[in-house]
Amino acid sequence: MGKTLFEKIWDAHIVVEKENSPSLIYIDRHLVHEVTSPQAFDGLRMNNRPVRRPDLTIATMDHNVPTNNRSLPILDQTSAVQIQTLEKNCNDFGIQLFDINSPNQGIVHVIGPQLGITLPGSTIVCGDSHTSTHGAFGALAFGIGTSEVEHVLASQTLWLEKPKPFEINVMGKRKNTHAVTAKDIILSIIKNIGTSGGNGTVIEYRGEGICDLSMEQRMTICNMSIEAGARAGIIAPDEKTFDYLRGRKYTPKNYESLVDYWRDDLKTDSDAKFEKNYTLHINHIAPQVSWGTNPGMTCDVTESIPFPEDFSKGDQNQKKGAEKALEYMALKPGTPITEIKIDRVFIGSCTNARLDDLIEASKVVKGRKLSQHVRAMVVPGSQMVKKQAEELGLDKIFTDANFEWRESGCSMCLGMNPDILSPGERCASTSNRNFEGRQGTGGRTHLVSPVMAAAAAIEGHFVDVREMDLN
Amino acid sequence: MKGNVIKYARDNIDTDVIIPGQYLKVHDYSELALHAMEGLDPDFHSKVKEGDFILSGRNFGCGSSREHAPIALSHSGIKAVLALSFARIFYRNAVDGAFLLPIEIEEDAYSNISEGDEIDIDIHTNEIKNITKNKTYKMKPFSEIIGKIIEAGGLFKYKPD
């Protein structure tokens, strides 16, 4: 019987395998950031262990770096310590670090592909759940915890139970490719299969609706696989993938011969079997807006806030969850989404802060002004994205409209640095999690695409971007 | 292993409510514990006692890979979380660092056990006794490897045979 793409990569990386036990898997690339690594390095020191392959380990600082003026010292003492600790650890263990002043600094999942560190067919881990992003290149990439970070640092391997392959077919073509984005596709998928629908699986996204997407859009899809509970998301590489990686800073010297091999080998065999399947038709999907406190609580922009009993379809826990969510979000069932007023807008995060995202959002903003009662912030995913955007004059478009234009980092995606919501503030956010308090204690998050966020910033409430002229 | 139950009858308790992002800079575990569950239940810290268990619904610990989540619970005194299902990274973090036991339960235990009940968990017989209600439920056994990592006292003490 044939194998799925994920199974091929898995099999190629087995170091030790036994029946009914986890396998020891070789790790090709290990990305490290300041928040989930300090204890791992402490562990190495305590046991007198070196880093096994510093050459396969790359570090950056993204989670709690300030996004305002980089020439000023970091005011938050604990953040400063965490950042200095990463510097020291990378120094002591011989690991390449893109620090706060590096032109290559950025969110770890934005810089990996940008630098050509992410490669098809490889295994990639990082102490961060959105490592699934790199699956867009046909890599097997997943987030790990800090003990596992230490294990990979020490051995370049991991004990893993083999996940099951899950096929998600995205069929059809979007009518309006500016207004209906990759974010709307992935939010629709999570809305339908649920936040635990992908538990224990690696999702392979396939079909016309995926092939049509650019690499940056594919990253948005794979990025949120974890929000459906999956271990990882993966998309078979094609010419777009190979073109994207060609000539990047760390693209290997023998790239073309690798491409020949990838082209032949990195795809699911026609007779391979998936454990699970789901199909989404995208001909008619609408822009999505999350209304609750997990990414599965999402609806079309044309709909109204659901009644908990309709949302839960008879499941008591779901009903209670929806009631609690609406209470937290201060929303009433039956309210049209387009009547929800917002206070803040965040365009950023590893889901939606790449160049494409900023270009699309700028089309909405160009020549318009921010709504009077809204504060909006654009935080590019990396210094490189920021520079490219500035070369295109996007910074000017945003600042002319009274948006803040920031330095790169995770920023308001997780509220570790000073970029946070105040209690009760409502935010249209291009990030990936709308959990209670995610963007600051008491903050209320609505997940949307960059164009939807930009449009909400201009109008002061959600609008259906299909009704705007975006060309 | 005996203790009392703190029950959160809902699904999808995520890592951001278990320990909000702003505390991920904190390295002192006892300080981290002060903020455990703060996002969901501000009274958690005052009611939790050493040896307590948390009982909850599906997909417990979904979200971030932060090991701070099981650490904050374990340093609050929580010895095990009983849930209908777990998110994978939380599960592995809990086991790998030997912070607490993630125990998968069935619907009967979930609906029958109430807040404050005293229960006794036996991971060798895979039984949960409800001492308060005088009832017994089954827990899902750990997979072989997880059982071995738990027995070894964490991933770094585990040596495959």
Ligand code: SF4
């Ligand atoms: S942008 Fe948000 S989701 Fe992405 S790595 Fe940073 S904190 Fe995590």
